[in-house]
Amino acid sequence: MLEELKQKVLEANLLLPQHGLVTFTWGNVSEIDREKEIVAIKPSGVEYSKMTAEDIVLVDLEGNILEGELRPSSDVDTHLEFYRNWPGIGGVVHTHSTWATGFAQAGKDIIALGTTQADYFDGAIPCTRFMTDEEIKGSYELETGKVIVEEFQKREIDPERVPGALVHSHGPFTWGSDGFNAVHNAVVLEECAKMNAIAMLVKNPEIGSMQQTLLEKHFNRKHGPGAYYGQSK
Amino acid sequence: MLEELKQKVLEANLLLPQHGLVTFTWGNVSEIDREKEIVAIKPSGVEYSKMTAEDIVLVDLEGNILEGELRPSSDVDTHLEFYRNWPGIGGVVHTHSTWATGFAQAGKDIIALGTTQADYFDGAIPCTRFMTDEEIKGSYELETGKVIVEEFQKREIDPERVPGALVHSHGPFTWGSDGFNAVHNAVVLEECAKMNAIAMLVKNPEIGSMQQTLLEKHFNRKHGPGAYYGQSK
Amino acid sequence: MLEELKQKVLEANLLLPQHGLVTFTWGNVSEIDREKEIVAIKPSGVEYSKMTAEDIVLVDLEGNILEGELRPSSDVDTHLEFYRNWPGIGGVVHTHSTWATGFAQAGKDIIALGTTQADYFDGAIPCTRFMTDEEIKGSYELETGKVIVEEFQKREIDPERVPGALVHSHGPFTWGSDGFNAVHNAVVLEECAKMNAIAMLVKNPEIGSMQQTLLEKHFNRKHGPGAYYGQSK
Amino acid sequence: MLEELKQKVLEANLLLPQHGLVTFTWGNVSEIDREKEIVAIKPSGVEYSKMTAEDIVLVDLEGNILEGELRPSSDVDTHLEFYRNWPGIGGVVHTHSTWATGFAQAGKDIIALGTTQADYFDGAIPCTRFMTDEEIKGSYELETGKVIVEEFQKREIDPERVPGALVHSHGPFTWGSDGFNAVHNAVVLEECAKMNAIAMLVKNPEIGSMQQTLLEKHFNRKHGPGAYYGQSK
Numbered sequence: 009m010l011e012e013l014k015q016k017v018l019e020a021n022l023l024l025p026q027h028g029l030v031t032f033t034w035g036n037v038s039e040i041d042r043e044k045e046i047v048a049i050k051p052s053g054v055e056y057s058k059m060t061a062e063d064i065v066l067v068d069l070e071g072n073i074l075e076g077e078l079r080p081s082s083d084v085d086t087h088l089e090f091y092r093n094w095p096g097i098g099g100v101v102h103t104h105s106t107w108a109t110g111f112a113q114a115g116k117d118i119i120a121l122g123t124t125q126a127d128y129f130d131g132a133i134p135c136t137r138f139m140t141d142e143e144i145k146g147s148y149e150l151e152t153g154k155v156i157v158e159e160f161q162k163r164e165i166d167p168e169r170v171p172g173a174l175v176h177s178h179g180p181f182t183w184g185s186d187g188f189n190a191v192h193n194a195v196v197l198e199e200c201a202k203m204n205a206i207a208m209l210v211k212n213p214e215i216g217s218m219q220q221t222l223l224e225k226h227f228n229r230k231h232g233p234g235a236y237y238g239q240s241k
Numbered sequence: 242m243l244e245e246l247k248q249k250v251l252e253a254n255l256l257l258p259q260h261g262l263v264t265f266t267w268g269n270v271s272e273i274d275r276e277k278e279i280v281a282i283k284p285s286g287v288e289y290s291k292m293t294a295e296d297i298v299l300v301d302l303e304g305n306i307l308e309g310e311l312r313p314s315s316d317v318d319t320h321l322e323f324y325r326n327w328p329g330i331g332g333v334v335h336t337h338s339t340w341a342t343g344f345a346q347a348g349k350d351i352i353a354l355g356t357t358q359a360d361y362f363d364g365a366i367p368c369t370r371f372m373t374d375e376e377i378k379g380s381y382e383l384e385t386g387k388v389i390v391e392e393f394q395k396r397e398i399d400p401e402r403v404p405g406a407l408v409h410s411h412g413p414f415t416w417g418s419d420g421f422n423a424v425h426n427a428v429v430l431e432e433c434a435k436m437n438a439i440a441m442l443v444k445n446p447e448i449g450s451m452q453q454t455l456l457e458k459h460f461n462r463k464h465g466p467g468a469y470y471g472q473s474k
Numbered sequence: 475m476l477e478e479l480k481q482k483v484l485e486a487n488l489l490l491p492q493h494g495l496v497t498f499t500w501g502n503v504s505e506i507d508r509e510k511e512i513v514a515i516k517p518s519g520v521e522y523s524k525m526t527a528e529d530i531v532l533v534d535l536e537g538n539i540l541e542g543e544l545r546p547s548s549d550v551d552t553h554l555e556f557y558r559n560w561p562g563i564g565g566v567v568h569t570h571s572t573w574a575t576g577f578a579q580a581g582k583d584i585i586a587l588g589t590t591q592a593d594y595f596d597g598a599i600p601c602t603r604f605m606t607d608e609e610i611k612g613s614y615e616l617e618t619g620k621v622i623v624e625e626f627q628k629r630e631i632d633p634e635r636v637p638g639a640l641v642h643s644h645g646p647f648t649w650g651s652d653g654f655n656a657v658h659n660a661v662v663l664e665e666c667a668k669m670n671a672i673a674m675l676v677k678n679p680e681i682g683s684m685q686q687t688l689l690e691k692h693f694n695r696k697h698g699p700g701a702y703y704g705q706s707k
Numbered sequence: 708m709l710e711e712l713k714q715k716v717l718e719a720n721l722l723l724p725q726h727g728l729v730t731f732t733w734g735n736v737s738e739i740d741r742e743k744e745i746v747a748i749k750p751s752g753v754e755y756s757k758m759t760a761e762d763i764v765l766v767d768l769e770g771n772i773l774e775g776e777l778r779p780s781s782d783v784d785t786h787l788e789f790y791r792n793w794p795g796i797g798g799v800v801h802t803h804s805t806w807a808t809g810f811a812q813a814g815k816d817i818i819a820l821g822t823t824q825a826d827y828f829d830g831a832i833p834c835t836r837f838m839t840d841e842e843i844k845g846s847y848e849l850e851t852g853k854v855i856v857e858e859f860q861k862r863e864i865d866p867e868r869v870p871g872a873l874v875h876s877h878g879p880f881t882w883g884s885d886g887f888n889a890v891h892n893a894v895v896l897e898e899c900a901k902m903n904a905i906a907m908l909v910k911n912p913e914i915g916s917m918q919q920t921l922l923e924k925h926f927n928r929k930h931g932p933g934a935y936y937g938q939s940k
Binding site for chain 3: 121122123124192195196199202203204205206207208209210211213214215216217218222223224225226227230231237
Binding site: 079138178215221239 | 750751752753777778781812813837838840843844847876877914917918920921924928935936937938
């Protein structure tokens with residue numbers, strides 16, 4: 009059933025290690041067939057290098073397994089919460105990518121600092137509030153999805169214009185038109201996190217320039233009239 | 242003797258450079274056969290690319306060499322201290338992996354900041370106290386093991402729930418059910434160290450968002466009604 | 475037309491991913507034939523792995539397309555502004571390379587801190603002022619070029635002695651004698667950004683040295699008279 | 708003449724890009740034949756991928772070229788100053804490796820923070836004083852060597868126990884028993900620089916732990932009695 013979708017979800021999952029977004033099995037991609045209302049998702053705890061299209065699990069929007077020998081990703085209920093609330097999205101990704109997870113662990117939005125982010129996200133990538141003990145001890149993965157959806161409603165953010173979020177003390181989720189597009193956004197989100205961290209690092213430096221004489225010496229030994237670096241032309 | 246164990250310990254050692262955890266020969270893995278009370282460990286100062294299963298050294302729990310032409314890892318006495326004190330563990334790893342060593346050099350626990358760590362460690366990864374001059378000048382590697390065991394006892398930490406520690410001014414040790422599992426935990430510990438450092442870096446930024454006009458311009462030149470980035474569809 | 479130039483511009487573009495300067499299609503290289511006043515530039519939004527010399531677009535100095543099925547890079551008007559103003563340059567590069575973009579997002583010059591920069595740049599790599607709302611909403615890419623040219627005029631910097639700049643809240647542009655040389659300068663600029671960020675990080679540390687006893691122990695167990703690390707010689 | 712030495716110096720130079728220590732041609736290795744008092748060194752500005760043993764230049768201790776079609780590294784006079792002053796060393800390396808150069812640009816010693824450094828360096832890796840304008844405008848590369856030698860004399864450091872230094876606003880030099888050993892020390896110095904920068908970053912964090920409930924949830928969903936991560940065993 010839905011062999012093409014399963015193949016596509018397999019390939020989207022395999023992009024995660026290729027883009028350096030995952031350690032071991034710490035990431036998962038799903039995609040929905042909106043007509044049939046069926047979601048294809050990575051199985052839980054299976055190594056990317058051993059995964060086949062057969063391993064991809066099919067579930068309905070309530071999480072009932074329709075096909076597949078394996079248990080779906082333990083994050084499946086978070087994915088489904090997005091599909092149920094946001095009819096415009098077609099794919100979902102979760103990773104623990106390093107820089108984005110750093111922001112999540114600091115409980116910080118990835119604020120919009122530059123055009124790299126603006127090319128994909130119409131503003132800050134929001135970090136959720138702390139989850140309550142009740143939420144954590146309850147249907148945890150479902151509640152994780154609810155907390156993200158709540159954050160977007162509270163801040164009046166359109167999830168199709170800001171296709172990603174950070175879960176406080178956890179890590180990033182992204183989404184998109186399909187699984188591939190959601191992975192694309194996961195790559196961008198990680199890169200934006202790294203660029204923003206660097207911007208913070210260099211914002212208020214207490215450091216002065218090098219000596220002017222040394223600057224001139226080095227520039228001129230390569231580019232001045234008596235340059236002696238390299239071989240004569 | 243114990244050819245299978247030596248082969249397994251060889252393979253676990255070779256995972257260290259594959260996961261980017263070691264420079265040169267700065268790391269070692271051991272595994273114990275609990276029934277025979279024999280430990281197989283990497284030889285000292287041998288390059289990973291030249292190591293064979295024959296080179297793996299077999300020692301008893303007191304450190305007597307049972308088999309092997311080469312000297313065992315200079316850290317063997319630290320490994321043995323863990324095996325003697327913690328009957329539930331089956332493998333031990335020591336590395337100087339970069340981010341974890343940064344924490345060790347700062348004398349800081351890798352505190353639990355997020356679920357990446359919580360998936361593997363039931364709390365902070367502790368950093369030991371300074372060793373005394375007597376300990377350093379005495380049976381140094383044995384004392385290194387004792388200081389870690391002491392830290393776990395003092396803080397009442399179960400080493401099977403927190404399978405790793407940092408030695409002050411030195412670097413990380415991890416352990417697990419066997420050598421492979423201990424390497425797995427070494428990878429996780431390094432990743433948690435990096436994520437925590439990033440979280441610290443971005444926790445209290447003094448930086449504001451980009452201009453709203455520029456944000457809108459870039460978002461819209463890719464996603465707005467008159468988008469002109471890329472080729473027309 | 476100009477097959478050799480198009481081949482050269484293709485190859486220069488392919489160097490961007492090889493040097494780790496781009497994510498997805500976030501970068502472009504152009505080169506000018508000064509005699510014919512024709513500029514060859516990367517097409518917009520085309521993946522590097524699928525690009526051929528046929529895809530390279532030829533434009534005149536006013537941006538009229540002379541040859542090519544595809545739309546030129548959306549940044550073409552910035553490139554052209556440089557070629558029109560600076561007759562001594564032959565190639566232009568734009569990327570969102572990570573460390574340089576961090577500086578651009580912080581609105582900071584990459585000041586000259588060391589000889590690595592001095593070997594290529596005769597002083598600080600300037601970051602432009604904020605663009606006005608009018609500039610952003612107007613001919614944005616052209617205005618981006620104008621803002622850079624203005625910065626060089628205002629500071630009296632010779633663009634041939636400082637072959638690169640940062641656009642505030644955006645990222646780096648570099649240039650050079652041809653496309654390859656402009657890519658070379660893009661690599662250097664990124665490396666200088668990283669080195670400068672590290673210098674800022676370590677400038678005012680509040681950290682003291684390790685214990686002298688431990689230092690001696692480790693040095694001597696490898697180099698002292700009774701060294702026992704590694705195998706006996 | 709000295710074909711074996713030239714081959715060895717070629718191979719030692721090729722290790723620099725393999726270890727990620729150089730961008731473009733920014734590094735050089737030399738080695739001395741102490742009996743003949745002849746030094747073999749990399750030619751200036753030649754790409755590693757195109758270099759052959761024939762290209763290696765032979766010079767005497769005063770810098771006279773004895774063999775070779777190409778100009779020697781522009782840093783040759785710095786290398787020679789070490790060989791003349793320190794009879795116990797056999798190889799010299801200069802790079803602009805990223806983290807070490809960050810320290811040099813900040814004008815900071817790489818102080819001894821951990822056993823990684825102590826395994827190779829008997830204390831801090833010193834950063835030199837600023838060079839005077841006269842030194843920079845004079846025999847610059849020779850003066851660079853003199854400033855390093857001066858720093859070791861002033862601080863009474865034995866160059867065989869601390870086989871490396873940072874030149875202020877420039878970058879690292881290392882040395883050793885031969886070219887290979889000097890490269891080995893260059894790798895260690897770069898790694899120590901990175902570890903020390905990380906230690907500084909995490910030394911005084913202002914960040915608290917995650918929620919205990921969330922910690923327990925994640926640990927238990929993988930390791931508790933009702934674990935549901937991954938496939939049932």
